[in-house]
Amino acid sequence: MLVKPIRDRPAERRMATRLEIIEASWAIARERGLAELTLRDVADRIGMRAPSLYGHFAAKNAIYDAMYQQAWAECAAVMSAAAADLPPDPRAGLRKMARTFFDFSVADPVRHQLMNQRTIAGFVPSAEAYAPAVQTLACATAALAGIGVADPADVDLYVALIGGLINAQLANDPGGDRWGRLLDGAVDMFADSVGLPPGIGE
Amino acid sequence: MLVKPIRDRPAERRMATRLEIIEASWAIARERGLAELTLRDVADRIGMRAPSLYGHFAAKNAIYDAMYQQAWAECAAVMSAAAADLPPDPRAGLRKMARTFFDFSVADPVRHQLMNQRTIAGFVPSAEAYAPAVQTLACATAALAGIGVADPADVDLYVALIGGLINAQLANDPGGDRWGRLLDGAVDMFADSVGLPPGIGE
DNA sequence: GTCTATACACCGATAGAC
């Protein structure tokens, strides 16, 4: 009689191949651009033929989907770690959340493009891939509420403000800090407008 | 002896065909998406074959380039008209500039995508196409200086703030006004932070 | 000069053999 093995080796191999494909895709996207990714290049890099990729992903957009999910899962981890260790001062907490997201976004422009812009022709993230994005926003919203920013309109404004600085930075001064050095001041401007008490020593 | 005609009919026809191609391209881009534009579709719409387009544009990206230039020229016209007729109150002026740009951007998402996002594979706007974009920024910068916002860092912050609201609106609530209704408040927040005097009756 | 027909290289995707 067959007994169930402790480890499912075929499944492990399958997952490893999937990760290999995703990793190769990131590398190519960072080298040549997100939209310039081709299945033939991905296959070449891992010693396969292009049609073989269809044994692991149903379509090219399914690879983008897995990359999207992975990127937002990373972001959720980074943001929840930051939210779990916020400084007591409300303004400092607001700055830390903003800086964490700003640095994460600016660190990888291609990743940011996939996560935040509708740039790939027919790609719409699946519900599973979108889940960590929702989780990230929920985490940020909860953190803001804990800091004292509870009005949804204020959260929307905060999101737009930080996102605008990130976009301006990536679009107009990639690799620089022309908008990055405005971040703390922008957060204070926001804090003033929502009536947060001035920070310690300010 | 040949005399130079008053009108250059061949040149007029050529320009008319160029405009026809650009107009057809806008229509298809708005219907199917900017990246889904194909030369065969453009040619079909104006009763041509795809290779014939190369008699008028050197490449597909040259069509995007002409569209880009046209869009920014429109924007420059709209913004300079607004800047030429600003209300006396500084905050009202700041709000008018922001609202004009916000409405222009949100009115045509595909146009905004072409103007403000690097979304087309190998497309980089030419110097001529980029000129009206530079002109628009210069016009806005001059208007802000006239209002009392002269520090380049403040201009950068203003640009990022308005751009962030536009991006959030288009990405998360297209067709709605969830971020649009935050615009006036955001401008006032900015005005407070740069020390602009409170508006009349505020 | 303007448009067409043809052709090419590349793309994502599918079918079927091993």
Add this chain to the structure above:
DNA sequence: GTCTATCGGTGTATAGAC
């Protein structure tokens, strides 16, 4: 699972018809 072969579709180059 991975392969070879191939499909329809894309941007683009070129030669030639009117």
